[in-house]
Amino acid sequence: RPGLRMAPLWPCVLVAATGILAADPPPLGDPTLLHLTKHLLQQYHKEVRPVHNWVEPTTVYLDLIVHAVLDVDVQNQKLKTSVWYREVWYDEFLAWNSSLFDEIREISLPLSAIWAPDIIINEFVETERSPDLSYVYVNSSGTIKNSKPIQVVSACSLQTYAFPFDIQNCSLTFSSILHTVEDVDLRFLRNREDIKRDKKAFLNDNEWELLSVTPVYNILQNSAGDFAQIQFNMVIRRRPLAYVVSLLIPSIFLMLIDLGSFYLPANCRARIVFKTSVLVGYTVFRVNMANEVPRSTGSTSLIGVFFTVCMAFLVLSLSKSILLIRFLHNEQCSGWEQPLLCLQKDSDADGPGVDPGTWCAGITESSVYQEHQAQPETLKEVWFQLRSINTHLQTQDQVEQQGVQWLALLYRFDQLLFRSYLLVLGLYAVTLCSLWVLWSGS
Numbered sequence: 001r002p003g004l005r006m007a008p009l010w011p012c013v014l015v016a017a018t019g020i021l022a023a024d025p026p027p028l029g030d031p032t033l034l035h036l037t038k039h040l041l042q043q044y045h046k047e048v049r050p051v052h053n054w055v056e057p058t059t060v061y062l063d064l065i066v067h068a069v070l071d072v073d074v075q076n077q078k079l080k081t082s083v084w085y086r087e088v089w090y091d092e093f094l095a096w097n098s099s100l101f102d103e104i105r106e107i108s109l110p111l112s113a114i115w116a117p118d119i120i121i122n123e124f125v126e127t128e129r130s131p132d133l134s135y136v137y138v139n140s141s142g143t144i145k146n147s148k149p150i151q152v153v154s155a156c157s158l159q160t161y162a163f164p165f166d167i168q169n170c171s172l173t174f175s176s177i178l179h180t181v182e183d184v185d186l187r188f189l190r191n192r193e194d195i196k197r198d199k200k201a202f203l204n205d206n207e208w209e210l211l212s213v214t215p216v217y218n219i220l221q222n223s224a225g226d227f228a229q230i231q232f233n234m235v236i237r238r239r240p241l242a243y244v245v246s247l248l249i250p251s252i253f254l255m256l257i258d259l260g261s262f263y264l265p266a267n268c269r270a271r272i273v274f275k276t277s278v279l280v281g282y283t284v285f286r287v288n289m290a291n292e293v294p295r296s297t298g299s300t301s302l303i304g305v306f307f308t309v310c311m312a313f314l315v316l317s318l319s320k321s322i323l324l325i326r327f328l329h330n331e332q333c334s335g336w337e338q339p340l341l342c343l344q345k346d347s348d349a350d351g352p353g354v355d356p357g358t359w360c361a362g363i364t365e366s367s368v369y370q371e372h373q374a375q376p377e378t379l380k381e382v383w384f385q386l387r388s389i390n391t392h393l394q395t396q397d398q399v400e401q402q403g404v405q406w407l408a409l410l411y412r413f414d415q416l417l418f419r420s421y422l423l424v425l426g427l428y429a430v431t432l433c434s435l436w437v438l439w440s441g442s
């Protein structure tokens with residue numbers, strides 16, 4: 001019974017089934033793309049340099065856009081930059097007739113499936129950190145475009161003598177690690193002038209300013225053969241304002257204060273206290289700023305030399321002040337009355353030398369006179385005493401005169417130091433100005 005009822009439906013079921021089987025399959029994704037990729041890669045050998053005639057070199061066109069200067073490590077002579085790198089070459093085996101493939105003009109292919117030039121940056125010191133972009137674009141005439149952002153940590157000879165007005169010239173050299181110029185040649189993708197002046201992509205609110213990126217092509221000849229290489233010379237310039245405010249101006253102020261200490265009288269003990277405070281202040285300043293001034297083993301910055309010279313001057317003038325006070329103290333013990341002398345005319349030191357002597361002699365003479373009245377027999381003894389006192393006073397006078405000569409010497413040294421201070425400050429100012437002029441002229 002059920003079979004009989006179903007019987008009129010059979011034709012319909014059959015029609016439907018044949019309809020499904022006979023209909024074209026709906027377009028799955030993009031079969032032409034798949035077809036094309038298969039067509040391109042099935043016969044492809046990525047081990048072989050893609051040329052029909054092996055004598056012809058494969059020409060790789062390079063381009064570089066500097067994006068940012070991330071770090072300048074003077075101590076380790078390393079420069080970290082972020083660059084956008086592009087390379088374009090022609091693969092004779094990856095060309096197709098676009099009218100046979102739905103007018104597809106460009107497809108992406110995995111980089112691992114095709115031949116790619118082995119171009120590296122010679123100055124690399126750390127493993128390259130770049131996002132793993134594993135696809136390249138290929139167009140119907142076989143031109144392959146590969147571009148990627150790279151963080152380059154490169155070795156660079158960084159000069160610090162002009163810090164903070166320094167200009168650095170670092171280069172990135174691209175060349176094939178294995179292929180000689182007969183196999184892989186290099187060219188510029190853009191006009192050289194365009195590459196040189198292109199700063200649009202550069203992040204400018206940094207400590208460093210990009211001046212130019214000069215591309216140079218040359219052929220490196222060595223025992224293994226001739227290698228084509230392309231060098232991009234990046235010239236960057238530091239923005240010094242922050243360092244001028246935090247480093248140069250305070251150091252100049254400290255030196256000026258120290259210079260002011262010369263207006264205190266040289267024999268004044270307060271000067272030692274003052275100079276010591278300046279020395280302490282200077283040390284604190286230097287310790288604070290130790291991380292700001294770049295240190296390299298190869299070259300020293302002029303500022304560092306200046307700081308050291310200033311420190312040496314401070315120590316020198318402090319030791320001179322201590323010596324001076326010590327001499328004055330000696331004389332006090334040997335009978336001087338004033339605790340702090342005013343030694344305006346110490347070079348011809350007869351005046352102050354005579355006074356205490358006669359005063360002392362006066363006392364002894366009067367006492368001796370009284371003794372003489374009491375015991376006239378001991379006149380001879382008294383005379384001997386007088387003689388010995390006289391010689392003692394004379395030797396003391398000589399010692400004092402020696403001391404006074406030393407003092408005079410120290411005073412002259414003081415004047416010399418003052419002039420040297422002025423000279424050093426002047427030199428420093430001139431150097432800074434000329435560095436600044438050189439900096440702004442570049």
Ligand SMILES: *[C@@H]1O[C@H](CO)[C@@H](O)[C@H](O)[C@H]1NC(C)=O
Pocket residue numbers: 097098099100
């Ligand atoms: C591409 O294919 C079309 C159609 O077969 C043909 O007419 C044309 O000449 C081909 N072009 C090239 C460059 O081979």
Ligand SMILES: *[C@@H]1O[C@H](CO)[C@@H](O)[C@H](O)[C@H]1NC(C)=O
Pocket residue numbers: 105139140141142143
């Ligand atoms: C493929 O790209 C190269 C370089 O950009 C260009 O010269 C060439 O005309 C392109 N070919 C086609 C078919 O678009």
Ligand SMILES: *[C@@H]1O[C@H](CO)[C@@H](O)[C@H](O)[C@H]1NC(C)=O
Pocket residue numbers: 169170171233235
């Ligand atoms: C940078 O250095 C290269 C050599 O390493 C030199 O050819 C180039 O002239 C230098 N550029 C500047 C602006 O000093």
